[in-house]
Amino acid sequence: MIDLTPRPERHGDGAPKLDSVNDLIQARIDGVISRRRLIRRAAELAIAAPVVGVMLHATSDKAFGAPSQGRPQALRRLAQEAGTVPADGPTAPEGEPQAGGTLTIGSNAEPDTLHPYVSQTVTAADVYVGIVENMVAYDSTQQLVPRLATAFEISDDGLIYTFDLREDVKFHNGDSFSGDDVIAVWKIIMDPDFGAFNTNGWDKVDDITLDGNQLVITTSEIYAPFMSYVGVERIAPKSAIEAGIDPFKQEYGRAPIGTGPFQFVEWKAKEQIVVEKFADYWGEAANLDQIIYRIVPDDNTQLVQLRTGEVQMVGSAGALSAIRVDEALGIEGITILEHATKDWYHVDLKHWDHLRMTKVRQALDFATPSQDIIDRLLKGRALVSVADQAPGSWAFNPDIAPRPYDVEQAKALLAEAGLTAGTEGVLEGPVPTDDPNVADGDVKPLEIELWFVAGDTQSEQVCQIVAQSWNSVGVKTSVLSQDISTIWGPEGYQFTEKMTGCFYSWSNGNDPTCKFYWHSEDIPDSPTGSGGNLPAYFHHYNFQEAIDELTIAADATTVQEDRGAVLFQIQELLHEEVPVIFIYWGKAFPAVADNVGGFWPSAFNYLLWNANEWYLT
Amino acid sequence: MTRFLIRRLLGAIPLLLGVAVLSFVFMQLAPGGPDALFARNARMSEEQLQAIRHNMGLDRPVPEQLVTWLGNILQGDLGISYTQYRPVSEAIWDVVPNTLLLMGTGMVLSLIAALLFGVLAARRQNGVFDLVASFVSYFGLAMPVFWFGLMLQLLFAVRLGWLPSAGMSSAGGGGFWDVARHLVLPAFTIAIGSIAGWSRYVRSSTIESLNQDYVRTARAKGMDEQRVLVGHVLRNALIPLVTVVGIDVPLYLTGAVLTETVFSWPGMGRLFFDALTVRDYPILMGILLLGAVLIVLGNLIADVLYGVLDPRISY
Numbered sequence: 001m002i003d004l005t006p007r008p009e010r011h012g013d014g015a016p017k018l019d020s021v022n023d024l025i026q027a028r029i030d031g032v033i034s035r036r037r038l039i040r041r042a043a044e045l046a047i048a049a050p051v052v053g054v055m056l057h058a059t060s061d062k063a064f065g066a067p068s069q070g071r072p073q074a075l076r077r078l079a080q081e082a083g084t085v086p087a088d089g090p091t092a093p094e095g096e097p098q099a100g101g102t103l104t105i106g107s108n109a110e111p112d113t114l115h116p117y118v119s120q121t122v123t124a125a126d127v128y129v130g131i132v133e134n135m136v137a138y139d140s141t142q143q144l145v146p147r148l149a150t151a152f153e154i155s156d157d158g159l160i161y162t163f164d165l166r167e168d169v170k171f172h173n174g175d176s177f178s179g180d181d182v183i184a185v186w187k188i189i190m191d192p193d194f195g196a197f198n199t200n201g202w203d204k205v206d207d208i209t210l211d212g213n214q215l216v217i218t219t220s221e222i223y224a225p226f227m228s229y230v231g232v233e234r235i236a237p238k239s240a241i242e243a244g245i246d247p248f249k250q251e252y253g254r255a256p257i258g259t260g261p262f263q264f265v266e267w268k269a270k271e272q273i274v275v276e277k278f279a280d281y282w283g284e285a286a287n288l289d290q291i292i293y294r295i296v297p298d299d300n301t302q303l304v305q306l307r308t309g310e311v312q313m314v315g316s317a318g319a320l321s322a323i324r325v326d327e328a329l330g331i332e333g334i335t336i337l338e339h340a341t342k343d344w345y346h347v348d349l350k351h352w353d354h355l356r357m358t359k360v361r362q363a364l365d366f367a368t369p370s371q372d373i374i375d376r377l378l379k380g381r382a383l384v385s386v387a388d389q390a391p392g393s394w395a396f397n398p399d400i401a402p403r404p405y406d407v408e409q410a411k412a413l414l415a416e417a418g419l420t421a422g423t424e425g426v427l428e429g430p431v432p433t434d435d436p437n438v439a440d441g442d443v444k445p446l447e448i449e450l451w452f453v454a455g456d457t458q459s460e461q462v463c464q465i466v467a468q469s470w471n472s473v474g475v476k477t478s479v480l481s482q483d484i485s486t487i488w489g490p491e492g493y494q495f496t497e498k499m500t501g502c503f504y505s506w507s508n509g510n511d512p513t514c515k516f517y518w519h520s521e522d523i524p525d526s527p528t529g530s531g532g533n534l535p536a537y538f539h540h541y542n543f544q545e546a547i548d549e550l551t552i553a554a555d556a557t558t559v560q561e562d563r564g565a566v567l568f569q570i571q572e573l574l575h576e577e578v579p580v581i582f583i584y585w586g587k588a589f590p591a592v593a594d595n596v597g598g599f600w601p602s603a604f605n606y607l608l609w610n611a612n613e614w615y616l617t
Numbered sequence: 618m619t620r621f622l623i624r625r626l627l628g629a630i631p632l633l634l635g636v637a638v639l640s641f642v643f644m645q646l647a648p649g650g651p652d653a654l655f656a657r658n659a660r661m662s663e664e665q666l667q668a669i670r671h672n673m674g675l676d677r678p679v680p681e682q683l684v685t686w687l688g689n690i691l692q693g694d695l696g697i698s699y700t701q702y703r704p705v706s707e708a709i710w711d712v713v714p715n716t717l718l719l720m721g722t723g724m725v726l727s728l729i730a731a732l733l734f735g736v737l738a739a740r741r742q743n744g745v746f747d748l749v750a751s752f753v754s755y756f757g758l759a760m761p762v763f764w765f766g767l768m769l770q771l772l773f774a775v776r777l778g779w780l781p782s783a784g785m786s787s788a789g790g791g792g793f794w795d796v797a798r799h800l801v802l803p804a805f806t807i808a809i810g811s812i813a814g815w816s817r818y819v820r821s822s823t824i825e826s827l828n829q830d831y832v833r834t835a836r837a838k839g840m841d842e843q844r845v846l847v848g849h850v851l852r853n854a855l856i857p858l859v860t861v862v863g864i865d866v867p868l869y870l871t872g873a874v875l876t877e878t879v880f881s882w883p884g885m886g887r888l889f890f891d892a893l894t895v896r897d898y899p900i901l902m903g904i905l906l907l908g909a910v911l912i913v914l915g916n917l918i919a920d921v922l923y924g925v926l927d928p929r930i931s932y
Binding site: 531 | 647648650651652663664665666668669671672697700701702703704708711712715763767770771774775778781782783784785786788789878879880881882883884887888891894895896
């Protein structure tokens with residue numbers, strides 16, 4: 001993937017062909033055109049200014065005279081137009097792989113704890129996946145690949161899972177791995193005194209038995225996302241678990257032990273975590289001797305460190321945000337990769353007053369310039385979204401077209417919903433009482449508070465754009481913010497008796513289950529309760545019964561084809577009813593030094609997932 | 618003196634207790650809570666949430682939580698962090714020495730520079746050095762830390778390559794000189810604001826001392842200018858500086874958050890800020906309490922120094 005795009009055919013005589021970025025670069029390198037001519041021709045071809053900048057850099061006299069690393073680098077970026085390189089395979093730099101070496105990774109955030117059963121952060125997972133392994137793991141194409149289990153089988157009735165466990169596997173502390181470790185993990189996760197962060201999947205387990213090296217898990221009900229929780233659960237050694245709840249929780253989280261290709265060495269608070277190659281690894285041992293995970297909280301400092309070489313990689317939780325990519329593209333010796341994520345950015349709409357009416361929500365969708373937000377604000381570094389399944393996933397329904405940005409249709413729908421211009425042009429009309437689609441209550445103005453998490457500039461800009469557009473169709477919209485703990489706390493916008501929206505993202509798991517977002521069981525029963533279905537806190541969705549049935553049905557089959565059909569229907573229903581305004585799917589931008597090979601980040605795994613395959617040249 | 622010290626230290630106890638109770642109350646008044654992020658985290662069931670609240674002690678009434686917390690503090694137990702799942706004292710102790718190192722170096726740097734600039738500027742009042750020093754001071758005061766820090770990084774780490782851009786030691790670890798090299802830029806950044814402010818104090822109090830009768834007397838005796846400046850002028854000019862430095866200790870503590878963030882310095886400011894965003898109450902209250910202790914100590918040292926500098930002051 002590091003290969004240059006083949007140069008265009010050169011023309012032997014006459015005027016040089018100057019119809020594309022590559023033509024221009026070639027002509028400039030050949031000395032056929034001047035710098036000025038390149039700029040002028042680029043303007044005629046409407047090539048974006050940043051691209052022209054890179055073209056000039058790539059063909060500058062310095063680069064021309066003494067080819068620096070920056071030149072092929074810059075050329076390759078041009079080949080990709082956006083400047084980033086799709087992460088569609090492991091990085092494969094030129095040059096011979098070296099044995100050994102140290103790689104330094106930078107991250108904005110520090111893990112809370114490295115304990116796989118209580119940690120809440122992606123940053124923590126980025127590190128511990130290299131240390132503590134699972135029975136099976138997702139690779140970067142969302143396929144389950146063997147780890148501590150060589151194979152697994154699901155019974156015909158979907159209730160019994162059988163894993164063939166690997167033998168001769170050692171933990172970092174010298175213990176041998178066996179099915180007893182998995183049983184100990186199950187017991188500690190389900191122990192209420194332990195307080196595991198996530199018991200999903202494990203709470204469906206009735207019994208686990210061991211027959212030689214075959215582990216048989218019997219479950220109480222068919223639960224399609226089972227493998228995405230239990231199959232990929234990290235396995236700690238039984239001896240550490242049985243040391244007692246408090247020691248296991250406190251000490252293991254600061255110095256985890258697993259069977260992975262890297263073993264934990266040290267964690268200096270707020271500074272760095274160091275792991276080193278585990279010599280007795282059951283599989284292919286790591287190439288690198290050491291990986292250092294440095295905490296670099298400031299975004300600018302992170303770029304400075306990529307520039308100085310103090311940091312050679314950022315990714316996953318520490319990846320660059322879309323609005324930082326342009327700055328980072330100028331750094332020599334660093335490649336900016338790009339991959340899709342499972343993060344869907346949307347504006348949720350509390351079902352209150354006018355927002356209970358489908359037509360009003362559809363009108364707001366028409367009045368939201370999603371494509372504009374993606375093109376202008378995010379410079380095309382995102383994918384438009386229509387519902388809750390990511391493009392590229394087998395669960396994604398490709399047949400739904402996003403609503404275009406159409407202010408006239410928005411106005412027409414608002415008029416159909418009984419809204420007319422009132423004081424200062426703000427629309428007003430009766431609100432629904434019983435039936436959400438019948439406006440038979442008091443006349444109220446259509447005023448919406450639009451919230452975002454304080455400190456997030458990108459969200460703020462999105463909200464300003466949306467608010468401006470909504471205001472222009474007569475929906476009075478004000479933009480407000482609160483810090484993250486406040487906004488998701490009991491005083492947050494979800495629990496006020498007003499019409500509100502909030503711009504944020506949910507992140508899907510590797511399994512496409514979506515019950516948590518929409519099902520009536522997942523409506524919190526109080527402002528301190530749990531559950532993801534917040535817009536329906538005061539009033540159920542007007543399509544609640546339908547979505548309840550569909551989300552349950554989707555989780556009750558393990559046959560991918562049948563599940564896909566149900567998930568397609570869910571997406572159609574969501575697009576029709578607009579419980580939230582789907583805006584875009586985020587993209588991630590890991591950055592890596594040009595001499596690092598084997599790095600293959602994706603939406604489906606965490607940073608160190610294949611770190612044993614990484615190498616330096 | 619000893620009696621004074623004992624009296625002041627005993628007097629600090631109710632003060633610290635007050636700080637403890639107030640910080641607890643303010644924490645409770647702040648909207649959101651440590652469980653807010655749990656409740657909104659995908660796929661958390663009601664039972665799991667209740668179990669987590671129980672483990673954090675959040676299911677008990679607030680007064681009871683306060684009493685338990687105060688009782689534990691008196692026994693030296695600051696509790697267990699909600700997010701790091703380890704004793705608060707351990708989490709704080711990991712980073713306190715780093716912050717003290719940064720603060721201490723910054724303060725020493727400021728003191729030396731402020732004395733030098735202040736006295737030199739005062740000697741030739743409205744002279745060229747004075748005007749330049751005034752200009753630079755105001756520039757230093759007005760400079761945002763994150764911008765200034767970034768500029769230093771770009772100059773010394775990226776362009777010149779003399780110093781590391783951030784962190785407290787090299788990734789591979791390092792000895793004394795490695796830490797010293799990492800310390801230069803953040804210590805200078807944290808010092809720049811107070812160099813500016815303090816040198817203004819030194820300047821004005823030096824000018825004032827220079828006009829005193831005892832300075833004229835000393836000069837009349839034929840004492841050389843060097844000794845007049847150091848022995849008579851500076852010693853008296855130091856008293857207001859000591860007061861300001863004592864007061865500025867908390868400023869250094871808060872200023873540390875930004876400097877530590879820009880330079881990835883593993884300090885208390887960052888621990889506090891990170892804990893604040895996730896409402897990790899035990900850590901927050903532990904740091905507030907420690908901050909109060911440092912401020913009380915800082916002012917006590919300032920009071921003791923008055924006596925050393927000015928024999929007329931006795932306790």
